[in-house]
Amino acid sequence: MNWLKSRYPFAPIKEGAFFFVTDAGSYYTVDIALSKNRFGENTILNNHNEVYEISFARTGDVSHYDPTVSNTLIFILFTNLSARGDTSIYFYVCDTTDGLGKARARLFDYWMIKLGEQLHGLEKYNFIVPGFEKDEYDVSLFIFKNHPNHDAYIIEFEKCLRDNFSKHNFL
Numbered sequence: 001m002n003w004l005k006s007r008y009p010f011a012p013i014k015e016g017a018f019f020f021v022t023d024a025g026s027y028y029t030v031d032i033a034l035s036k037n038r039f040g041e042n043t044i045l046n047n048h049n050e051v052y053e054i055s056f057a058r059t060g061d062v063s064h065y066d067p068t069v070s071n072t073l074i075f076i077l078f079t080n081l082s083a084r085g086d087t088s089i090y091f092y093v094c095d096t097t098d099g100l101g102k103a104r105a106r107l108f109d110y111w112m113i114k115l116g117e118q119l120h121g122l123e124k125y126n127f128i129v130p131g132f133e134k135d136e137y138d139v140s141l142f143i144f145k146n147h148p149n150h151d152a153y154i155i156e157f158e159k160c161l162r163d164n165f166s167k168h169n170f171l
């Protein structure tokens with residue numbers, strides 16, 4: 001649990017949203033927001049206050065890998081996901097249009113492995129969906145193995161991606 005020890009100080013912006021500044025002066029935000037009407041007509045995913053979207057943003061240049069950034073992001077995710085319990089589900093849409101999507105996806109996989117070491121039963125499902133023109137988006141779903149609607153949520157999430165991404169309604 002090295003990520004518990006070596007991290008940047010962070011502060012809330014609003015409920016579920018945090019920011020921190022690195023030694024190099026980059027400004028990061030993490031937002032874990034309740035997803036509202038993101039799933040079109042899907043009643044299972046829209047009608048429960050337990051579906052959250054995870055998003056990240058950075059301003060400033062990054063000239064090298066900073067492990068303290070990863071540690072801070074993992075810690076923020078850990079504290080928030082563990083506080084919400086086993087019945088919340090989360091998703092993340094990775095933008096691949098800048099050519100860095102694959103590297104970003106590998107890094108996010110690493111963070112999820114580290115989270116899974118502490119949040120037992122957290123599972124990650126990956127979906128590659130078509131975007132605009134020839135772009136693709138890497139979408140991840142996170143759900144706890146013991147979630148009472150585990151299978152139904154995975155099926156509905158995949159159906160929602162298929163139905164809405166093809167119409168470009170999800171982005």
